[in-house]
Amino acid sequence: MAVLPILIAPHPTLKAKAKPVKDVTDELRALLDDMLETMYDAPGIGLAANQIGSLHRVLVMDCGSRDDEETPRPIKIINPEITGVSEELSSYEEGCLSIPEQFADVERPAVVRVKYLDENGQKQERLFDGLEATCVQHEIDHLDGVLFVDHLSNLKRNMLMKKLKKYLKDREEDAADVG
Numbered sequence: 001m002a003v004l005p006i007l008i009a010p011h012p013t014l015k016a017k018a019k020p021v022k023d024v025t026d027e028l029r030a031l032l033d034d035m036l037e038t039m040y041d042a043p044g045i046g047l048a049a050n051q052i053g054s055l056h057r058v059l060v061m062d063c064g065s066r067d068d069e070e071t072p073r074p075i076k077i078i079n080p081e082i083t084g085v086s087e088e089l090s091s092y093e094e095g096c097l098s099i100p101e102q103f104a105d106v107e108r109p110a111v112v113r114v115k116y117l118d119e120n121g122q123k124q125e126r127l128f129d130g131l132e133a134t135c136v137q138h139e140i141d142h143l144d145g146v147l148f149v150d151h152l153s154n155l156k157r158n159m160l161m162k163k164l165k166k167y168l169k170d171r172e173e174d175a176a177d178v179g
């Protein structure tokens with residue numbers, strides 16, 4: 001397994017649409033393992049293939065990983081498709097490993113049903129609610145080239161992207177000071 005570099009916005013691959021996987025191969029399983037290791041290392045609770053420069057329609061998530069009391073609950077999702085959404089919405093302050101240190105409230109359906117293949121190529125369909133619902137929708141968005149900031153008003157998005165640019169520049173200058 002390997003920790004892969006995570007692409008930072010704005011990057012064209014983050015705006016691209018991932019392509020459905022035809023065969024669940026050992027190579028794909030290795031990619032999913034690398035994605036999980038990269039996500040845990042970051043640390044984050046979800047990661048989509050676009051974020052590590054791949055355009056396979058796959059994502060990984062583990063919303064239990066922030067709480068040490070809980071055992072890890074990694075989920076590997078191939079070719080996800082949202083098959084149902086609740087009318088009820090929930091708002092959550094989202095962040096993204098590709099938009100470091102920036103956060104904003106995003107409103108999404110509180111519960112979603114998702115159809116996908118697991119790492120053995122078996123069809124699965126399950127409900128996601130709470131933080132998992134937010135996370136799976138955020139990651140499926142990535143596979144469609146959509147970032148959480150795309151759910152904000154133009155004004156809010158521009159402000160946040162400006163803050164990101166400044167944050168990245170400061171981080172680069174700090175690194176130069178050390179070097």
Ligand code: NI
Nearest residue numbers: 095096097098
């Ligand atoms: Ni993200």
